[in-house]
Amino acid sequence: MSEREYVLTLACPDSRGIVAAVANLLADHGCNITESQQYGDHFTGRFFLRMQFVAESGTSGAVDEDVLRGAFASLAGDFGSGPGDSFVEWDLQARDVRPRMIVMVSKFGHCLNDLLYRQRSGLLDIDIAAVVSNHPDLEFLADSYGVDFHHLPITPQTKREQEGRILELVDSYDVDLVVLARYMQVLSEQLCTKMSGRIINIHHSFLPSFKGARPYHQAHSRGVKLIGATAHYVTADLDEGPIIEQEVSRVGHTHSPEQLTAIGRDLESVALARAVNWHAQRRVLLNGEKTVIFD
Known part of the structure; x- marks a missing residue:
């Protein structure tokens, strides 16, 4: 069994439960969070999140990256109805892929x-x-x-x-x-x-x-x-x-x-x-x- 580390970033209207929802999604997909930072901007009503997490890969029980992206896309859609600007932006990238x-x-x-x-x-x-x-x-x-x-x-x-x-x-x-x-x-x-x-x-x-x-x-x-x-x-x-x-x-x-x-x-x-x-x-x-x- 091998592991691969990812970085998830999210910017969306601020509301309760965002961190918990993302953490629960990762746990449900067998991922382990290694670093997490977040910030809610009181002046703009925007919320910002960056999470690093490890996902198993290379086995029959591995996390499918496309499945994970689909799950995040569905979850991010729930974050667009909060206060302020409804614009939601998120990105998921493997850390071993160098820009x-x-x-x-x-x-x-x-x-x-x-x-x-x-x-x-x-x-x-x-x-x-x-x-x-x-x-x-x-x-x-x-x-x-x-x-x-x-x-x-x-x-x-x-x-x-x-x-x-x-x-x-x-x-x-x-x-x-x-x-x-x-x-x-x-x-x-x-x-x-x-x-x-x-x-x-x-x-x-x-x-x-x-x-x-x-x-x-x-x-x-x-x-x-x-x-x-x-x-x-x-x-x-x-x-x-x-x-x-x-x-x-x-x-x-x-x-x-x-x-x-x-x-x-x-x-x-x-x-x-x-x-x-x-x-x-x-x-x-x-x-x-x-x-x-x-x-």
């Missing part, structure tokens, strides 16, 4: 290098299927890790064609997630909508927020005391998607613009890697314009 991602980058390679290293070291629960860039500069880095590199240059006239090629790569590599690891192009509303909840971006974040070129030099000239980075899902509203993770560091008047840049790049790498890993482990659930993180 796949494409990393998009321009000329700054610190986040890409960090993700590639973490994957090779076994620190990311996701596989990097390919690297895509609008510049050829970082092909050597992808090659050094044995990852496919695709140079897709872009101009205002070729933007639609280039994004069409990106979607082709998503399909051909069977990708679950696209990560913008300092990809310095604005994605179209059409691409953002098509890949909703499946694109993560990283950017610097300061108070005040410095936009445009050389943000760390702008921060230095204004004497900021905190610099940081924000990882978030991409939406059509530039840099305003649901936030997954943020990192900050105190700085002072003795730091040069170059030192701020170095600190900022470290913060960007850490925040992005954590956000990607949480997404891969299905620990991030969308809650309107924000997220629920079961870390």
Whole structure:
């Protein structure tokens, strides 16, 4: 007899008995819960659940995954009549099936290098299927890790064609997630909508927020005391998607613009890697314009 571990996520209107109903269904199908987290949002009336459980497999008495999915689908239908939004969303995935991602980058390679290293070291629960860039500069880095590199240059006239090629790569590599690891192009509303909840971006974040070129030099000239980075899902509203993770560091008047840049790049790498890993482990659930993180 062998076992297989699964992750179940659920978002639905909040009501009594949801955890008990899910736990009873798992018990009825011979499953054992190994981890459970839940959160009821008082402000939105939404309920969020993440459960890891072990199911027997490989014997005549094994849990049939299709049967289990059918049972969850039937149960989830009962959760749609609660208060607030009746929308119910659930997902069931085996933990040994690793998600796949494409990393998009321009000329700054610190986040890409960090993700590639973490994957090779076994620190990311996701596989990097390919690297895509609008510049050829970082092909050597992808090659050094044995990852496919695709140079897709872009101009205002070729933007639609280039994004069409990106979607082709998503399909051909069977990708679950696209990560913008300092990809310095604005994605179209059409691409953002098509890949909703499946694109993560990283950017610097300061108070005040410095936009445009050389943000760390702008921060230095204004004497900021905190610099940081924000990882978030991409939406059509530039840099305003649901936030997954943020990192900050105190700085002072003795730091040069170059030192701020170095600190900022470290913060960007850490925040992005954590956000990607949480997404891969299905620990991030969308809650309107924000997220629920079961870390």
